[in-house]
Amino acid sequence: MVEEGRAAPGLSLSSRLVIGLTGLLAVGGLVLSLAAFAYGRSAARQAFDRLLVGAANDIAASITIMDGAPVIDLPVSAFELLALARDDRIAYQVSGPGGSVLTGYDDLPRLPAGASDTALYDAAFGGEPARFIQVTRRFAERNFSGQVQVIVGQTLRARTELAFDITRDALLALAVGGLAMLGFAVFVVHRALRPLDRLAREIAARDPRDLTRINASVPREVDTIVQAMNGFIGRLDHQFQTMKRLISDTAHQIRTPVAALRAQADLAIQEDDAVQRARIVETFHGGTVRLSRLLDQILSRALVIHRGDAARRALIDLRDIALDLFEEGDHRHIAPESEIRLGLSDAPVEVMADALSLTEAAKNLLANAVAHGRAPIIIGADRADGMARLWVQDGGEGPPAHVRQEQGRRFASGGAQRSVGLGISIAQAVAEAYGGRLEMENLSEGGFRVTILLPAEEAA
């Protein structure tokens, strides 16, 4: 079932490479075979054309003029030269002025008059394709003047065979080279992908609870994957730790008030006096209200922490957070009598953060001030020393020293101060999630201020 929905693995890299290379080699091989064949044919043609030229010149040189007529003493050497093309038939003809055939075959194809003194051409000889040469020798003797033409031809068997041999040898070399390349490529890919196999084995062999970074030495290309995986594992680990903390905090903080409520409920059941019972119920109610607020805060903290990891950051003006909080007016329900003011700078106070988390943090600080502080309460946002500040101020002394010392601890002990500590801890968690910190100070002119300091974004 684990495999369900898993994307089918694509073609292996080796297969892709082999297919690609095979295609390349096939196309290249085709081009090269055509080239090899063309080369073989031209090489064979050149080689055997030379035989023709040699033989024709040999015959032409054997022509002498006797008694006013050309006489040919056909040289055997010319035919021995042509016989180097072992299985080819030989055509020859010597003709005098006016095309009269002096000796040789009577009906050989000739070139039209005006051709150069030595010209090669293709024609048929006895129903077989052949290559011919026509050589013209001019005589200017006392008793004979004119030209004698020598035509020598040869069928093409040896040429074809040589061209075929050359092509075949070239193709053989090509095939061997291609296969070697293919094999080598597969080998190289196999070697190059070995780190991936190693990585996969290492991950598969991991303990499920082991969320430490993968520390494998891998090639640079694969290292980006490992880095990404490490980032992913890091986030996973952080989330996991947060959840653990949240669960343990919640259990810890809920246990005591719930036990108190239960004790009071027990008392109420046993109490017969109606007046006394009504008092107990009142206390019970107060307890549930505090518990409910505590739960709110716990959930809000969980939310804030979750968003700190998961929510996308956006450019936020802290003055908007303060203003929204002021206008929302939740505090008026809690403490209608309290007087709240705004203290905003004129310039934008921009940070990269999550608006909901900041609002939640500020709301907790305001709730603390309303619940425990004294008027006047001021919500403010401004910039100082390159830091953006979102602060809540009241006219009181601030929480007792031990609460401040526990700042940063995940929970605080003891009755009413517990929610103070929790609110501060939420604000602090938010501040730290966005790279800032929480500061508490007693002002010299009187009053207490809690400030969320965040790195300011320079206004564009």
Next chain:
Amino acid sequence: MIHSLRPLAALLMLAVAASAQAQEAVRQFGPADTSASLILRTTTDIAAFAPTVEAFLETRPGLSLRYEQWGSNELFARSARDCAGGIQGADIVISSGVHQIVKLVNDNCGATWVSSQTRAQPASLRWRDQVWGISREPAVMVYNRDLVFASEVPRTRFDLLDLLRPDNSRFAGRVATYDIKRSGLGFLFAYMDSQEATTFGALMEAFARSGAVATCCSAEIIAGVARGDYLIAYNVLGSYAAESAAADPSLGIVAPEDYTLILSRAAFLPGAAPNPEAGAFLDFILSTEGELSMVGSQLVMSPANAIGIDENAGEMTHQRLIHLGPQLLVAMDHMKADRFLALWQQAFSGGER
């Protein structure tokens, strides 16, 4: 294909035969009533080649063979005419006029036949898989033992020249050789001599001066020597000489020690496509069995069976095998042949009868 053409070819042959009855002898081999029959045209004496033909037909019951014996020039002319006319005159042609057969093959008159036997032939005795050399016969000098002293017997051509040199030589007018105008084989031997060595010029001159005799045909020449008409015959085919010498002890044979021409009769299958039976016959001739039967009839000479040939005949270093190949076309060039014949004519004009 060829079989279906046979009746037509036979009719045409009859028509032609009336005008050109040129074969010297005909003999039918094999049973009379056979479905398949081969026509062999050859310059070889029937008696010499009959054992080989009979040995072949023994392996092929149901096949008969018509053996036509021809003169080499007539055989060439007839084959060329058949080729030009597209007539399947013969199924296989074997001629001692090797240059003539090469010319026919160069004119695309021969069919291609490839078998393990033909492939086993040396390259010098095979051309285009259309013509093959089948025999090994030396060109020898024959002399009359009764009339020529042992000390006079020419071992080389130089010895022959020396015999003819004196003005009053008793060999004058009593040396015979082929008439190369009438014998294709004679022409070939003379041509090869002219190619082989400068002695040929001197020999021609000596023949001319001493009134040597040019006449036709191995049998007549050898008979003339046996009778004592001629003392010495030059360039006689060794196979016939050896056979005659076996019957007549007065005949002596010398394979010239300066060089001995070796003729390998050329066989080819006329037509565009070979008759498979003719191909089988060729394969048999080239096989060990065929060669053995030809050794028996002296058509294949080897040191072991060179009966009657004087010592040294088998020495390979003196042998000049006539190679099959297009270079023999030069011998067929009519201008070359005309000049060669004119020269020859000049030499023998006094001696010819």
